[in-house]
Amino acid sequence: MSVLADASRDALSEGGALASRLDGFVARPAQQRLTAAVAEAIERRGVLLAEAGTGTGKTYAYLVPALLSGLKTIVSTGTRALQDQLYHRDLPRVREALGTGLRSALLKGRANYLCHYRLHQAKGDARFASPEQASQFQRIVAWAGRTRAGDMAELEGLADDSPLLPQVTSTVDNCLGSECPFWDECFVVQARQRAQAADLVVVNHHLLLADLALKQEGFGEILPGAQAFVIDEAHQLPELAASFFGEGFGMRQVQELGRDSLAECKQTTGALAVVQAPVRALEQALRELRAAMEALPPRGTRYRALTLPAVADGFDVLADALGALEDALAPLAQTSPGFDACTARARDLGERLGRWRDGGSASDSFDDEAADDEALLDAVVGEGGGDDAARLAAAAARGGEVYWYELSPRGFRCQRTPLDVSAPLRQHRERSHAAWVFTSATLAVGNGFHHIGHKLGLFDPDTLLEPSPFDWPRQALCYLPGNLPEPNDRRFGTAMLDAVRPVLQASNGRAFLLFASHRALREAAAALEGGPWPLFVQGRAPKAELLRRFRESGNGVLLGSASFREGVDVAGDALSVVMIDKLPFAAPDDPVFEARLDAVRRRGGNPFRDEQLPQAVIALKQGVGRLIRTESDRGVLVLCDPRLTGKPYGRVFMQSLPDFTVTRRIEDVRVFFARM
Template structure:
């Protein structure tokens, strides 16, 4: 791989000038300050745009990578897709960052925000849900009425406009559509469909902001020849690109779950309105399907919550439950076949039953199915089939082990420029691991360190004399070593745990502490973070899913503690299958997969500490393997250049100095 290079000129020169001292951004935005790393990144992005090349760029926290890619995207005039990691980042990019840069540059390009269909109100399903017995009288009824009233006046139909609607509301499946239950052009509300209108706006826009889920759903649909959601583009910018391989594995596979099956049964009965005789014919098979779903969930209860298909089918009770589910699904499919011409909704339910029955059959067979769409890029048996039992249901999934082929194929067919960027892509200064997983062959690369002054702003503490992470007493010993740090910082800490068991143990041990405690799972994520920020001296406890998205600037977060090196769970069926595939091909599973993945995850957690030029803090890494194992140096060398100490007194002195500064 070679380094990004090229003297400013053309688009690159214009982009660098806009972000330089006295440039368009500095003139328009009072708080804007030029940054050398940002100028390097915008030059590389502009160069990739002009040459229609691939750029893989790590830009450390504080680089200002959003402006660095927005400026060339807007100045180029090219049709550009900007993809972010989450819907929250997508909204921030579209509603805050993009307008600021566009106004500063004085360009009049059209932009559009495009989300997946689950984010938009479905007029048809909302109409069908009126009077639905699943809407519990009281608060749910009142909220549903608010949704209906809002649906009559909204222009965009984006459910994010409804702040009172929780992300996990049971009303959401009733008022949104899925690719499976959408009636398409047969829908009586097709001409007023919010999803259709959003796609039309995207087709007409110069800059389209999406999230990775939508980007990948589009690629997966193209694999199967169903057309595209996103308009064709000349340039793609994939921010938070480290998330893409894992998400791609979901989208290039297929799944079936308890909720879609139950929704099929209930939708089939709801569609019987006005069709004489249909309810009598469909009631029994629909109820049998719901019962079969419940029986299968109960049969999975004694088994591991997440394991391979072989593990589930080896259990007699679970195997029988799968057979019953298959029979029930086929019975409903047969019953619907007789009524499919009576109403578009019943026809759509029949199509769903056919598809779900096929997915279930493919999941249960000993060898994976033949899918022509994947022949050239993803061998049919290069996957793992597994299940996951959730508190209220289950998921059956087929996941490909390698998505580099489909990703490479789509990228090459697009003939577009592609920029992949994130604060966490490189491992020990190299991009080989992520490039391989993304299907990038010899991309142009750029590694930019965070512009923060890590040597004065931060300190890394490696507590001495801790037991090995597998020891029973590890969490207790780790907390004993961390407590003096929390006392020195007066709380103001974020503790990140490798397991939920350790998280619970820590929460129990710290309940008697003098600091307000905020524990993942005890309140919605955004609520926890808001309370933590406002507390002034709180202690936030989280597990793996909190490694990203905790963005707390200022003194409220002064200490980040990571209990163990974040190696993926060895009992994860997909990860274990991936390691076995590497082993079969002659590779080294630890150095080729486990270590790089853990390094990137550690960098994500450590990145929560310093979020601005004025932040100060201590990173506490409690895993003794950092100094006791040879590979520990790879982790330390991949972190920002912060000083390391093993002395508690030095930590206390640092915190005392930063508190009084």
């Protein structure tokens, strides 16, 4: 064992540095094994793939060797919330316990920082939908005068989706870079300067991938010179990487271009007369295109969208409107950095739209003659896929990208997504000559790492599987209700709720009910309304607010969908039941996922075994992980999908879960809660 591994184990041992200096710290053998493996990988610049079940203490396990190594280290987390927790809570504790003076920095994407220029523009042209918005804007203005970091997370009570955020933060599209009159005061520049000088930098996956995908954002390399990378919540990385290594544009980007172009007119005499008409034409083109897209499914392929003449014509009109705006802005580009940036944005959006509309080159489009090959159609349509699936298969067979769209209530997004990101991830990793540690509580399927290893582009990495150290047979019970119909049976929803109600009565609420679809969630909420337990339903309030109310209620029932399967931590008595209605297989209407399945099929693989099943197993493990968060938690997991016992693949799911006691008797559930 290496010197670093020995030192890391000692620090996390009974009587070690952390036990001596941190109240409540308990030495865990699993944590010591994990920290030794991380240290070995760091010291020899290797690659480690490690699953550490809930309760292992993986954050301390990788922070200790990272700090003791003295190497420049990038730690990447799955969400901004986890990033803040790691930087503001976990890292200071470990650094103080170790007595190290290494410098650390927190770095987020530019949209998380106040932009002085955008705030200045908004002050002069602020329009608010309500008095509450106007009041919040004044809070932002007051805070802007005293903040040192400019991190919007400092503003409590400002929702993540607040319409004020785009008005006071910048994006890669609208940032003026070094031409900005507020460059010397820029919070993004200052944050990146601190990161350049730090020994350990905490980022999130979005920023890490922006760097890996060479999206320089006008600042050059974001994360230079790292000698070690620790990727926490690594199961999220492949899906996020697909969007970063692709390309897209959306209705909101085009709308913001129009608004910013008009806002710049205040600075230049006569500009409004030139810009106003093309902006109005652009806005009209967007409205008409979005109206035409109402006839489309919520998600689908580019081919499906453009087969509707009104939609195809709408994209043509939008392209012409972007071109007209670019022509109008071009003579004004020399008058201000803002107009120069708007001109470049109009050109870039027009080019992105053109590439998406034309489907890229013949080698990666699925709309050329190869898509109509009779053998290909027979192979795919014979499995019920239809014309869209045939074209997806053609794209997959030629290597590799799918062009698709997605509708939101008031907008749309068009995207080009690669089907396999393992090659670029591997290239970036090898080029770095750094140590790479990939860890999460949910990486393995059964006891193997083949699925996630393939997606991350890892060839024969070191692996470690540390199950959760909690006493699952004592702390938890897994209840599989009997006699439920198949999930696609119209009677399933009613039968599932009939099976769950006795559990809620035994637990007095205190439950998460997690659903595979929003429709099932809404139907369950309607059925449970007016019952003895307070209901907290996803969509009726922001996620953080729902969780706060749920914790405070004492006996609430929270109904959520996939977004509540991970990143949610409710410890203690407030949560004693997690119910999952169906095995979380990916939605069949996802064009990217469908294309991946066809790619597997074309390679001679088995789409269900190689893609659908592993992804669903990992998603189920995430949901199960909400139940037991500490050594003192106790609770019941209710899995309502009869395929767990009725299908051979159900064993793969059960083998991937903690070592529960499993029952099919509601009496055992009642006894479990009676003993609590």
